[in-house]
Amino acid sequence: MAxxxxxxxxxxGYTGMLIMDWLIDQDIPxxxxxxxxxxxxxxxxxxxxxxxxANYEVIEAExxxxxxxxxxxxxxxVCNTVGPFFNFGLTAVEAALTAGCHYLDTTGEQHYIRQVREQFGEQFRQAGLLVSPSNAYMYTFAEIAAELALETPGIDALETATLTRGPRGAGAGVSVGSTATIFEGYRQDAxxxxxxxxxxxxxHASFNIASPxxxxxxxxxxxxxxxxxxxFVHDPRVRSCVSCVGFYDNNAMQMVHALGQKWDAEYANLPREQQDAVLKQLVDSTTPAMPPRERTSLHRTVDFAIGRGQLSAVRATVHGITPYIATGxxxxAAAIKLLDGETAEVxxxxxxxxxxxxxxxxxxxxRGLARATVAQL
Structure with a gap:
């Protein structure tokens, strides 16, 4: 018992410890x-x-x-960072509901979030609790940009891009959990x-993003x-939303794209146990260990939303640094609001x-982690 x-x-894990950094900074046990x-x-x-x-304890749990x-x-x-959430997330969601806790996690895995809505959304609502996946740099920054664009009257169509930079080299600057999530995505619809x-x-859809x-x-x-x-699917303001992600290093993204094509050609029809072995080998070969702490001189991000209406257009941009640290x-920030009983939604x-x-x-x-600008187009 906590x-x-x-x-x-x-x-x-890498992200879990960064969350603890910020909880300590805010003097939250x-x-x-x-x-x-x-x-x-x-x-x-x-x-x-x-x-x-810090005022803390450590508990073991299966x-x-x-x-x-x-x-x-x-x-x-509960702040959950145990992924890939396709595989592990619903267990923690159910446990948080049963224990009477609000639930936050760090994933943007679309298929999983849809499962959470279908299986647990109404139960959390009836319990007066929030279940909120995807409280992380990816895709909170892009959603902030989208919401800034929606402040312009008449905007109802959104295109968002999440563009991030890290050290060169396969898997460098990316946590083991994030790498596993990337490759697990081959098995899911987008x-x-x-x-x-x-x-x-x-x-195998792709985008070439031209950004100033x-x-x-x-x-x-x-x-x-x-x-x-x-x-946004149930948001009356929004008719369409198309989102994408890119690393500044085009070679790295093209490698991921090629692996996705290889997956469909060679692995998509294998039994799940064999697919699991392939995914493990991919993760181990690209991200062998926990990465070092991020550096502001290297880890920089640009997230933007282009919003359009019938006769209006706007671009909202959020420049940022150190995405994993920003996730913490x-x-x-979310935990503070929940501890104070201040949430607009359950x-x-x-x-x-x-x-x-x-x-x-x-x-x-x-805290020097982001800066937003909005320009009418």
Whole structure:
């Protein structure tokens, strides 16, 4: 049973420890939950900033509903980072609901978010609890840009891009969990929102994004569709939403695209056990270890939304740095609101829908993690 108000599940992982950094910064006591308490404590001692001043505990739990309910009960908010969420997310969602906790996670996995809505959204609403996947740099920054664009009257069609930079080299600067999520996406449909309906992207769809932030076009992919079409599908303001993701390093993105084509050609019809082995080999070969802490001189991001109406157009841009560190800040900003009982939504909702995009943007801007601009086109 947790004795502190916030649970960080996946505490020994890269993102989990960054969330703890921000909870400590905001003087919020937390319970770290992981499968191995000693390993987690050792990892935290190496990587969590100002741990010596934190008010926290470490609890061991297996990844099943009963064990997690016992670990979560007593808390108010669960911050889950255990992915790929296609495989592991619903167990933690069910445990949070049973334990009576609000639920936050860091994924943008579209198929999983749709499952959460279908299986648990109404139950969380009836319990007066929020279930909010995708509170992370990807895709909170893009959603903030979209919401800024929607402030212009008449805007009803959105195109968003999430463009990020890291050190060169396959897998460099990307956590093991994120890499696994990228490759797991080969097994899922990716949808965009068109005339208020979710429509599958064409197989192997890609984009060449021409942005004034870059000299050359950025090669981008649907990236599983992103969370935005799912969150906007019931929004009366929005008729369409198409989203994509690109790394500044076009070669890296083209490699991911080629692997997706190879997957369909060689692995898509294999039994799931054999597919699992292929995915594990891909993850191990591209991201062999936990990456180092991000650097502001290297890890920079540009997220933008182009909004259009019948006679209006606008571009909202959010420039940012250190996306994993920003993810820890976003999770903490959300936890603060939930601990204070300040959420505009219960049931399934995004961070912007539950807490307000201006609040999240302000939290990031005040800490030097983001800057937003809006231009009429």
């Amino acid at each position: 004795k502190h108000p916030v649970v960080v599940y996946g505490a020994s 937390f319970t770290a939950v992981a499968r191995n308490a000693k390993r987690t404590q050792d990892m935290m001692a190496q990587r969590v900033v100002r741990l010596e001043s 990844h099943n509903v009963d064990s997690l309910v016992n670990a979560f009960r007593g808390a108010k908010v 949808c965009y929102l068109w005339e208020k309906k979710l429509v599958p992207h064409e197989k 932030d870059f000299l050359q076009p950025v090669f981008a992919l649907p990236w599983g569709g992103t969370s935005l079409p799912v969150y 800040a976003i999770q903490t 049931g399934l909702a995004s961070g912007s829908q539950a807490f307000g995009h201006r609040y999240l943007l302000g939290f990031l801007e005040q």
